[in-house]
Amino acid sequence: MSVADIAPTVASLAAELTAISTRPWTLMEVCGGQTHAIVRWGLDQLLPPGMTLIHGPGCPVCVTPAATIDAALALAARPDVILCSYGDMLRVPGSGTAAIDGGDDLLGVRAAGGDVRLLTSPLQALALAREHPERQVVFLAVGFETTAPATALLARQALALGLSNLSLLMAHVRVVPAMEAILADPAVGVQGFLAAGHVCAVTGLAELEELVARRRVPVVVSGFAPLEIMAALVACVRRLEAGEAVVANAYGHVVRENGNPEARALLAEVFEPVDRPWRGFGTVAGGGLGLRPTYHQLDACRRFDLPDPAATPEPATACIAAAVLQGRATPADCPAFGTRCTPESPLGAPMVSSEGACAAWYRYRRR
C-alpha cells in the first residue's frame, strides 16, 4: 500500500481518536522505532488536544550504561582486541572519565588506531574470530529481546566450536521490567502503553499479561508504521475510556500470542534475567540479560578481568536523559539540546541513536 492510500485512513483514525477521547490521556510509546516514526511523520500533531505521548526508554543504545561503554573503550584500545558492535553503538559517549587515546566513543578510539568493526549480524563476529586466531574478538552485545536471540546463537556456536578468542560484553536489556519501573514511579503519569511489537514477536504476550494484572493499565502491542501506531492509539484509548486494563494485540500479523518459541528457547538456554543499570534510569530489577554459568567463559568482563559495569554507579552529567527517558521532560526542555548536545557531540545516549528521543527531535524538530 502506498502512503497516498494510507493517508486517508490515518486521518480517519485521528478523527476517531478525537471523537472517543473524553479526557486528556497520557500514553507512552515504549519503543524507539515508534518514537522515531511519530516524530518523523508528525503523528503527534494529529492527536486530540490535551493528549500526550511520552517517548519511552525503548532504545537499547540509549540505555546502555556509561560504564559498559567505558569497558568497551578500554578493550578497543588494546592492540590484541578487535571490538565489534552495531553501527549506532560506535558513537555512544562513555562516562568521559576513562583516559583513553581517541576520546570518549568507539569511533574516536578507532581513529586513534583501535580495531573497531561495525557488524550487521553477530555471527560476523564468529567469522572474525576464526579469521584472526591470534587476536581476541569482543562483541559488544546490545539490544532488546529482538536482537538477543542472534547473540544467543553466536554464544552457542562459539561454545560448540570451542573458540577461545571470542567473548561478549553483555548489554542486552529486557523491556517489560523497564515498563514496570516506569509505572512504579509516581512522578510518571503514564496511563497506557504502546508496547514494542518486534520485542513481542519474540517474547509473546505472557510477560505483558502479568504486568497488566499487577499494574492495571492497558497495553496495546503496536507496529511501527503510521497506520499501525494510529490504530494502536485508538485501541489503547478505547480501553482507557472503557476502564479496561488488558493486553490488546494490534500487531497481530507479526506478533503471535506465544511469540517465537524457538527464539525464546534459545534465550532461555543462554541467558538469564539479571539486574542491570539503565542509563538515565538507575538499576532496573531483571532489566538485563546475563550469560548463564555454562557460558561464563564467554563473558568479556571475566576474560579481561574488568570491573562489572553493572556494579559501577552512573556518573553525574549535564544530560537530562533520565527525565526524558521517563517522560518527565521533552528533549527541548534540556538547556544543552541542540547547543552543547548534538548528534556530532552527544552528551547523552538519547542523542546518539536515530531511535533516541533527543536525536529524533534534533532531526525533525530543531529550531
Added chain:
Amino acid sequence: MTERIRLAHGGGGTLMQRLIDEEFRPLLNGTVHDGSVMDGSLQDDPAAGLHDAALLTLPPGRLAFTTDAYVVQPLEFPGGDIGRLAVVGTANDLAMAGARPLRLSLAMILEEGLELSLLRRLVASLAAAARECGVAIVTGDTKVVERGKGDGVFLTTSGIGVVETPEPIHPQRIQVGDGVLVSGDLGRHGVAIMAARHGLDLQPPLASDCAPLWPAVEALLAAGVEIHCLRDLTRGGLASALQELATAASLSVLLEEDAVPVAEPVARSCDLLGFDPLHLANEGRFVAVVPPDHLEAARKLLEPHGGALIGQVEAGPARVRLRTPYGSERLLLPPSGELLPRIC
C-alpha cells in the same frame, strides 16, 4: 601468480612506463587522443605530444572549473566503481554550473599490492565513462604508496567545461514561487554502497544511480527552460542540497513528501537500516529550481526519467519544510555525523 602494483610502478622508471604504455594506453584510446593520462599532459593538438602541462583550445565562452577527490569502499559496487565515479562525479559538477564538460585531469594514488587486474577494470570503466560524458582526460599523474597507507585506489579529477546557459546558474537567482524538481528517484547509490559495504543481500540487488547529468541539463536548455539553479544530490542527499540552497538564497523551501520519488527497494532498505532516503548520496540525480512558467516544460523532460516536481520556494527563513502525507509538517534537516546503520 597475481600481478600486483609495486612501489616502482610509481617511481617514474621503466616499470611505470610499461604500465602506462602496455596497460593503460590501449584502454584509454579515444578518450585521451591516444596519449597517456597516467603521467604527463597532452596537447589538444595530438601531434604536439606529451609535456608537463596540457595546452587547451576550447570553444568560446565562460569556463567552469571544478575538482573532486574520490575514496570509496568497495572499489567496485553494483552499478559502478571508483573509476566511473571519478569521471561522472566531476563532469556532473560542471553540468550543475550549466557547463558542458570537456576536459579532465586524473591523479591516481595506488596502494602497493593492488591487483593489476582490478586496476585494469577500473581504468577501462573510467575510459568508458569519459566516452559517455564526452570528456577527454588530458593530464594525469600516478603515485604509489606503501601497503597499508592507502585504501587500494584514491582518485582525484579536475574538470573544465564551457558554460552554455545565457545567465549564470547560481542559488542567488532562486526566487519566491520557483518550483523545485528532482531528476529521478533518490537514494539508490547510498543504498547500493551501504549494501555492498555491510554485506546486505538485497533481492533484487540495487544498482547505484551513477550517471552523467549533462544530457538532462542540455535537454532542459535546448527546450528553452530557464534554470535558476541546479545542484547534484551527492553526499548528504536531497536534505543537504536543499538546505544549502535555502541558506544561500535566504529563502524557504516547502516540499510535499509524497511527491518525492523513492523506489520501493530503497524505501524498504532505509526502513531496515534506520536511514532517511533524503539523506542518502546519489551520483546521478540533481535538483533543479525553475520559475513557474517553465515548470511544465521541465516536468515533461524529467518525468519520463523518474523525475518529479517536489515542492516550491517560499518567502521566509532559510529552512526546508516538508509536508507529510498525513498533513503534518516537519523540518528536513541535513544528516549529522557519519551515517551508521541502527541495531534493530
